[in-house]
Amino acid sequence: QKEVEQNSGPLSVPEGAIASLNCTYSDRGSQSFFWYRQYSGKSPELIMFIYSNGDKEDGRFTAQLNKASQYVSLLIRDSQPSDSATYLCAVSAKDYKLSFGAGTTVTVRA
């Protein structure tokens, strides 16, 4: 059973600040790592995926992966009110099945 743990929320940040989200996983065979954003009542939307150790940047989002520590994080720079949502960390292994964390709810204060 793959387990994915996310830092407990909710996380409240002022507009323009950096939001930092953390995730750990238990299966060392995990190969692919994803961050999804889910607005209330909607389905998840893919924000970032990362496969290799290190940083990956896409616009205001940066994902960081450390396989040795079994840790993946997401930074949201210059947070906007539209970033207010629940962020889901997901991990998959060779079977391509996604295991999700419980999610961290982020609120960006205007």
Next chain:
Amino acid sequence: GAVVSQHPSWVICKSGTSVKIECRSLDFQATTMFWYRQFPKQSLMLMATSNEGSKATYEQGVEKDKFLINHASLTLSTLTVTSAHPEDSSFYICSARVPRGQGETQYFGPGTRLLVL
């Protein structure tokens, strides 16, 4: 990103009826699709893996005779909730796996809300 559609977006039905939900990949071929269920304030729970041309693989605790999955083509998978009961009311979401040549990701459909009265 790749586009996945679901139909219908909302279903209200009486207890004991069957409901079919369609999941389509619109601009790519999906050899593998996944079906999830999400209850309020909970994370997504994988129900089954749908492979084109073969039987679906169900997760532990998911009744395969109740949740019938058919993946008849590379762009369509269907989930049929048979003899639905109020406890089956949930948000059902499909995803499609994008093959490795385009990056190893899963894109989600918009979801189907099922309410069983």
